[in-house]
Amino acid sequence: MSALPPALPSQRGHLRLALLLALAAAVATLLLQPYLMVLLAHTHARIRLPLWQLVGIQVLQTTVLCLVLGWLGLIMGARYRLDAPWLRAWVEQRPNPSLHGRWLLAIVLGAISAVIVVALDYAHAESAMTHHIGGRGLDLAWRGALASFYGGTAEEIMCRLFLVNLFVWLAARLHRGQANRTIYIAAIVLAALLFGAGHLPALVASGGHFTVFTVTRVIGLNALVGFFFGTIYWKFGLEHAMVAHFSADIVLHVIAPLLLN
Template identity: 50%
Template sequence: MSSLPYASPREPQWKLALLLGGASALATLALLPYLVANLPPPPTSSQLPAWVIMLGPVVETGVLSWLLAWAGLHLGARHALGAPWLRAWVYGTPAPAARSRWLLALALGALVGCLVIGIEAMGGRAPSSAIDGASQAWRGMLAIFYGGIVEETLCRLFLVSALVWLLARIKGGAARPWMFVTAIMLAALLFGAGHLPAGFAMGMTPSPLAIARIILLNALVGILCGGLYWRLGLEHAMLAHVSADIVIHGISPLLLS
């Protein structure tokens, strides 16, 4: 059992969930320049102003993240999963006594980011955007917050917590280590599959090899973040994801341009 000060399942989680929902909305707003540069424009038949069309996903993502963050915090608290450092800050409770591993999370995230880029380079993957490397890099640096906040809220805080809760409930007892590992692996694969629509929209050929590659490469990040979420809390998973995305979306375009 973790020594981190996770919440009781009976504690209200709305305040922390609202923080994560608001941060997710801002992260989605920061993602828009990256989407505009890399994805085809939406249909123009709508009479709504362009800014209204663009802000729609921002609001939707914020609300969805808020609701699923609450569910993940509630379900995860039963099995020592959650966001202990953010919880201490939001509710004014004592900081976790357990030692943090911020530098380790940064280093592991950067390492996995380099691994992803290396595997892509060995596979002969061409840059996916026609814009120059510097322009792609600054847009990619804005996109890192979406991965670190939104994707970790949905795929680790909610999905891993829900899967662990479900497996423990099926077995009628406390969560066992294999349940955490299973939940982390399943969530990582779903996380990888969730990148397929964007890959297709950016011109990826829908071949079995290309599909497998995009799922497995993103799953590498998901497995790392899932392990950190289990052992050290959501904050370490977020930091590792940001670090990986800095390499993949910020540094890589400059090196490959």
């Protein structure tokens, strides 16, 4: 479980850390744009706004959303040791947490989760994880490499820092303010399922076939990696989940296109 100092973080500390996370999400949203230009090419063609305005709106929306959700998540999770301990230590200028980092483990587990997904999905012509975007090989790889930063920041802020913390906080309130192992696991599973469902709009926008099978596959495969990220978050902190998510996306959006296209 993520280690925090005995005293609960201050409200100012929550806000400063949320601002840092929101800034990282804003940069990641900018880096995501080359990937979206291919993934949502048909959708962008129907929008009359200039590209710079569209990108500006997306960056602003993501920044505000991650700021608010990140701040709320930090508040809800502080009591239950669901936090970003290394980033918090840096923001608040205090010693690093006593918990030993497991960065290599996070990288390996993230990559393994992605390999499992690729293996499960390989037999199908339309990839649930890449939503059948156009382009091949190196073109997909460099776009996917940039897009990987978005998954490792914005998606982890929204799906782990906010959703997992929200579910733990709600369940704990019904359990005399205490969170046990069952509550943590249930929160991780629920957040993972919502994380999977969150990929459905991209499937529709990219022109993928919207059937019971494809919907189940998109939700199920994304929920699988989401469960890995959630468990890593619970055990080691948000930073480790971010590293694991980035590692998984590199496999899914860089290595897999190079090897399979």
